[in-house]
Amino acid sequence: MKYISVAEFAKKWNIPERTARNYCAAGKIKGAFITGKTWAIPEDAGLPQKGKERKFSSNPLLNHLKEQKDMRLKGGIYHRTQIEFTYNSNRIEGSTLTQDQTRFIFETNTIGITAENLNVDDIIETNNHFRCIDLVIEKATSKLTESFIKELHYLLKSGTSDSRKDWFETGGYKKMPNEVGGNETCPPKEVPARMKALLAGYNNKEQKSIADIIDFHQQFELIHPFQDGNGRVGRLIMFKECLANSVVPFIIDDDLKLFYYRGLREWPNVKEYLMDTCLTAQDRYKAVLKYFEINFE
Numbered sequence: 001m002k003y004i005s006v007a008e009f010a011k012k013w014n015i016p017e018r019t020a021r022n023y024c025a026a027g028k029i030k031g032a033f034i035t036g037k038t039w040a041i042p043e044d045a046g047l048p049q050k051g052k053e054r055k056f057s058s059n060p061l062l063n064h065l066k067e068q069k070d071m072r073l074k075g076g077i078y079h080r081t082q083i084e085f086t087y088n089s090n091r092i093e094g095s096t097l098t099q100d101q102t103r104f105i106f107e108t109n110t111i112g113i114t115a116e117n118l119n120v121d122d123i124i125e126t127n128n129h130f131r132c133i134d135l136v137i138e139k140a141t142s143k144l145t146e147s148f149i150k151e152l153h154y155l156l157k158s159g160t161s162d163s164r165k166d167w168f169e170t171g172g173y174k175k176m177p178n179e180v181g182g183n184e185t186c187p188p189k190e191v192p193a194r195m196k197a198l199l200a201g202y203n204n205k206e207q208k209s210i211a212d213i214i215d216f217h218q219q220f221e222l223i224h225p226f227q228d229g230n231g232r233v234g235r236l237i238m239f240k241e242c243l244a245n246s247v248v249p250f251i252i253d254d255d256l257k258l259f260y261y262r263g264l265r266e267w268p269n270v271k272e273y274l275m276d277t278c279l280t281a282q283d284r285y286k287a288v289l290k291y292f293e294i295n296f297e
Helices: 006-013 017-025 060-071 077-092 099-108 120-138 146-157 188-203 210-223 230-244 254-266 271-291
Strands: 033-035 038-042
Touching (some): 006 017, 017 038, 060 120, 060 230, 077 230, 077 271, 146 230, 188 210, 254 271
């Protein structure tokens, strides 16, 4: 069999070379294989039949995220989401990494040259958060379960200094009482039952609204089931559940942190605080979707 280059294939079918290369990387051209740093494509290979492709879900955004994740495509909605979500969620929890440093880690898997001292845990948790987002995309349409939530926590905290502590449960519920913002949380012995009850009530709803997703988040943070990492795991769950229920997802930016904390604290009495903060974040993500020409309606 004769093989042609990406450039020859692109010219033959009048498509950009980048598109042809992405088809190869995603396994959409049968028989194509990489040799060295170039692709070899069967001479008789045709274009992928889009109409025959089975979509990952009925959610167009989720399909874009899944496809670009599998392709490891740079410069798209997946790339943008990984960097902005990871930077902001970690920053809220005290990470010292900048957005540029976060981007550099995602794009190069290195930390680059810097004159400042960097916290090793910040670097590890940044890389781990990228993996958590991948898991959220892969399992977005699956039912929300305790095992999935624990898996997120395990991915987030693996390899950190916390994970080396005997009393710290990586991927498991907390062993010691903790508090958040000076407020008491659920005692460790009550966590399993409270989490089961929370998930049972939530999963009993067939279609979840944005208000249902935010309400789950507030109750999850009130339980605070893990020794550390609750905020990031909770925000990953919100993103997943938005994708699962065709709700435009959102990323709580670091500049919304104080409004976000106030909203969590006041949710039982004034739901508008947290709802307005999340809707503001949602409007920002809608603008990103518009830029990438992704129709979510």
